Amino acid sequence: MRHFRTNHLKEQHLALVPERGYDKVDGNQSLLALRFFKWYSEKYSVTVQNVNSDGGEKRIGKYQLDGWVVEKNYGIEVNGCVWHGCPKCFPNEYELMPNGKTTGYLREHDKNRMEFILSQIDRVDVYWECEIHQMLAKDREMRQMFYSYIDDGPIDIRSCFYGGRTGPLKLHHEVKDGERISYYDVTSLYPFINVTTAYPVGHPKVHIIIKM
Template identity: 40%
Template structure:
């Protein structure tokens, strides 16, 4: 996002971890982002610092605070200052802190939309395979009084809930252990059951899978089952774009999803 406008206007390239050559190497350091501008000494090095791992001075102002790896905030900041000073001898340097980035995402809808719509082709984050939170009821009240006659009428009221599978998974399901074996292939698949999940070598895949899932347009169940975290809510949508259009929810019985492109309806999921 920081370099998008400059890249678009001037045809520049941003080198990062997902680039074909990986992160830009400078001595013993790997840079989070390198905006390669024409001319000597004009390149922009972009460092995106996690607040806990790099001891953000706003979040951890006390130098004696213990943060990542049991180190003090002051010690981490001193080491980082030496690293940044070495990089700044060759490049312009811009540091973006995690907390500042999160505030920008909350305040700038265009920036958030850019982040949400940028394909995530990076490595698996195992934490993303777990979803927490509760969903609100779809309907808060239902009247049993006939509005026209004022008489009581028979009406069935239902509530549907998702029971957490975590306890049963912990009891009966296999978990990946040890250093993982990475399996990467990029192709369209039609997996409907575990036996369908076969890799390019013919072996059945077991573990944590990162994949782009396109929900079916018609489901033979009452409620979709793949969760999606959006706007601090846990949703079970059939269309990602529709979920974005109604961040606070809505009830519209006449609504029909207008989205047909896979990129609009689908979402990257982390599945066990």
């Protein structure tokens, strides 16, 4: 591999796909948030700019808003209870969350962020994940819209690279009388495909066709 990289690999030839995809490098939204914005836009007859919109999330200084109501110029934040330290779900401000930070730290960070954003715009509505689930429990139409939602946002290229069918179904087996362990393999086509097939090189040119 070192020989290949040093002597044969051309510059800008082998692309490393960004972990969150090409169109989501600067933003990351949960499926819950995207479903909520779809429901919100239809319920209130407004356009909610989000990570899947043309231009991505609305920027306020160095920060980004989960949602931006275009017609009325106000923001919407959908906070995951675990990732933002929901005070209802996690009242102990010293509780350590999965990202290695305490709930108190997360809430203080969000407070400072929100203070800056509200110095630039007049309104931001914050919805916690647990609050949305409570709304869903009470509103059947909202539930139906959530469950019928189809994410038509940018393709997640990394999700294409699953498979191989190499997972063992049983790791240990003791042979009994009359049994025999056999191994079967299908002739691999990888060498043939690698020799005869043309592969795209470099990073793709991203075309955003989804409008707000």
